[in-house]
Amino acid sequence: MKLGKVEFCHFLQILALFLCVSGMNQAELSRSRSKPYFQSGRTRTKRSWVWNQFFVLEEYMGTDPLYVGKLHSDVDKGDGSIKYILSGEGASSIFIIDENTGDIHATKRLDREEQAYYTLRAQALDRLTNKPVEPESEFVIKIQDINDNEPKFLDGPYTAGVPEMSPVGTSVVQVTATDADDPTYGNSARVVYSILQGQPYFSVEPKTGVIKTALPNMDREAKDQYLLVIQAKDMVGQNGGLSGTTSVTVTLTDVNDNPPRFPRRSYQYNVPESLPVTSVVARIKAADADVGPNAEMEYKIVDGDGLGVFKISVDKDTQEGIITIQKELDYEAKTSYTLRIEAANMHVDPRFLSLGPFSDMTTVKIIVEDVDEPPVFTSRLYTMVVSEAAKVGTIIGTVAAHDPDASNSPVRYSIDRNTDLERYFNIDANSGVITAAKSLDRETNAVHNITVLAMESQNPAQIGRGYVAITILDINDNAPEFAMEYETTVCENAQPGQVIQKISAIDKDDPPNGHQFYFSLTAEAANNHNFTLQDNKGDVTPYLSGAVNLY
Incomplete structure (x- = not known):
């Protein structure tokens, strides 16, 4: 064998x-x-x-x-x-x-x-x-015991993080291998650690298993993750010892070592003059190689003729600078604005201030584009007066509108008939002169509210609206009327001089201080000597009454 x-x-x-x-x-x-x-x-x-x-x-x-x-x-x-x-x-x-x-x-x-x-x-x-x-x-x-068990990393594989730019010797993580052999006998359970993969960036202490940084100024933006292979060998690392390995994934965590930088030195945006206030004009973004809080920034307008007309805020999710309108734009008044904008980190690490300012500047030019606007009246509300005795064709007043665009197109006028259904008034299409078109009656309608339309000759779709309030002045064109039909009864034993009825009159006209009426009996009634009428002279009231007396 x-x-x-x-x-x-x-x-x-x-x-x-x-x-x-x-x-x-x-x-x-x-x-x-x-x-x-x-x-x-x-x-x-x-x-x-x-x-x-x-x-x-x-x-x-x-x-x-x-x-x-x-x-x-x-x-x-x-x-x-x-x-x-x-x-x-x-x-x-x-x-x-x-x-x-x-x-x-x-x-x-x-x-x-x-x-x-x-x-x-x-x-x-x-x-x-x-x-x-x-x-x-x-x-x-x-x-x-004999050396029949290799060291094992029971907690592996490991993951750890260490800040980028850490000095050499910064501890990252400690790995531990256990050996099932007898630690009291020989060297079978005595392990030493070594690094098989991960040099020259990291090292490991042979006795403790503490992994440390081995190179200075490791930059997360260049490489953010490293895979290390750590070996533990028993028999104090001597020949014949058994070994085990584990992997350690080390991630470089971010520090604020990069300032924001605008990709361009200047930007230009075109916006129509009709854009409403608070509308977004543009989004700009300064690039920052850092992440998380270290990439958070704020924007501000530091100079330019657009101060007060525009403002800039930050989108917390995208870190973009959002430029919005604060005041209405008018191409005829100003055709362009220039803004000087600064982007600056919100959280600056003092260790890296020597790298320079953690801010950057750019220029934004905003071009205001002309928009074909409807005619504009010289007044939002015209007030006019006319007597109810005015004849047809009487001039009541004049309205005026102009095209605010540079073309200054001629304007034609008309009355919105939805506001003058009875066609009491006419308007001259060219001059804006309003005249009476039919007889007026204050007692029927004391005030007429009409809308006048001003239309561009070159673009009829552009229509401006003006509002006219016409007050009708009263004349004495209504005779007095009895307030009601009177029917009086009298007892046959009534005494002479006894008041049997009071009568009153009204007038549809509207004098400033009310009416004064004079009462008298008709010629036929004057020959009847059984009754007399007493006139309350000098009593100025809306309803002046007279008394019929019995003699």
């Missing part, structure tokens, strides 16, 4: 230990000490065996039973009168004893990592009487 290098080393270990232990076991078993022994009522002193610890190598691979040691009693004269009996852990199943010679053998392959020792009991009996000639004694068979 051809043995490999490791198997051959194990064989030599087993052989050396076997020779040493066998001699030790027999020598120890031959020692004795005196102990009183009671038998058949007589007392005698005899030499008794001393049970010591037996040793047997683990992992024996031979075909014959493995010799463990020999039990021998001083009373055994070698004539076959004494027999030996073994009991306890593994007796008969693992360990057997030759009852004549006391030789102990192991019949199975033993593994120290499964069970490190066995506790057994032994007796020497008289073969004829089957009575003990020695007191039962307990002894231990200890399994002697």
Whole structure:
């Protein structure tokens, strides 16, 4: 049978230990000490065996039973009168004893990592009487370790992080390998660590397994992750030792070592003048090679003629600068604006201030584009007055609108008939003069609210709207009317001068201080001397009353 290098080393270990232990076991078993022994009522002193610890190598691979040691009693004269009996852990199943010679053998392959020792009991009996000639004694068979277990990283594979730009020697993570062999015997369980993959960036301390940085100024932006292979070897790393490996994934965590930088020195955006206030004009972004909080930045307008017209804020999700309108744009007033914008990191690491300012500048030019706007009236609301006695064609007032665009297109006027259903008014299409189109009656409608349309001649789709309130002035065009139909009864015994009815009148007209009425009897009624009318002169009230008296 051809043995490999490791198997051959194990064989030599087993052989050396076997020779040493066998001699030790027999020598120890031959020692004795005196102990009183009671038998058949007589007392005698005899030499008794001393049970010591037996040793047997683990992992024996031979075909014959493995010799463990020999039990021998001083009373055994070698004539076959004494027999030996073994009991306890593994007796008969693992360990057997030759009852004549006391030789102990192991019949199975033993593994120290499964069970490190066995506790057994032994007796020497008289073969004829089957009575003990020695007191039962307990002894231990200890399994002697050999280097049959490689180191194992029970917690691997590992992941760890270390800040980029860390100085040489910065601790990253500690790896630990365990060896199932006996740490109290030899070097089988004494491991040393080495790095198989990951140089020259990282190193590992041989005794502790602490991984450290080995190169200065490692840059996450150049490479952010490294795969290390760490080896643990027992026998203190000597030839013939067993080894195990694990992987360690090391991620360089970010530090703020990169300032924001605009990809371009200037930008230009075109926006229509009709864009509403708060609308987004543009999005710009400064590039930052860092990540997370280290890439967070703020933007501000530091100069330019667009201060107060535009503002810039930051989109927290994308870190873009959002430019929005604060005031209405007017192409006819100003056609372009220039903004000087700064982007700066919000969280600056003092260690890297020597690299320069953690901010950058760019220029944004905003071109205002002309938009064909509808005509604009000179006033949002026109107020006009006209007498209700005005004849058809009377001029009431004039409205005016103009095209705000540079083309200054001519404007034509019309009345929105939805606001003048009865067509009381007309407007001159060219001049904007409003005239009365029919008779007006204040008592029917005291105020007319109409909408005037101004349309561009060159683009009829562009329509502006103006609002006109026309108040109708009153004239005295309505006669007084009795407030109601009167029907009066009088008793036949009524006394002269007794008031039998009060009457009143109303007028639909609307003088500033109310009406003053004068009451009198008609000519026919004046000839009837049974009744008289008393006029309350000078009583100025909306309803002036008169009293009919009986005489």
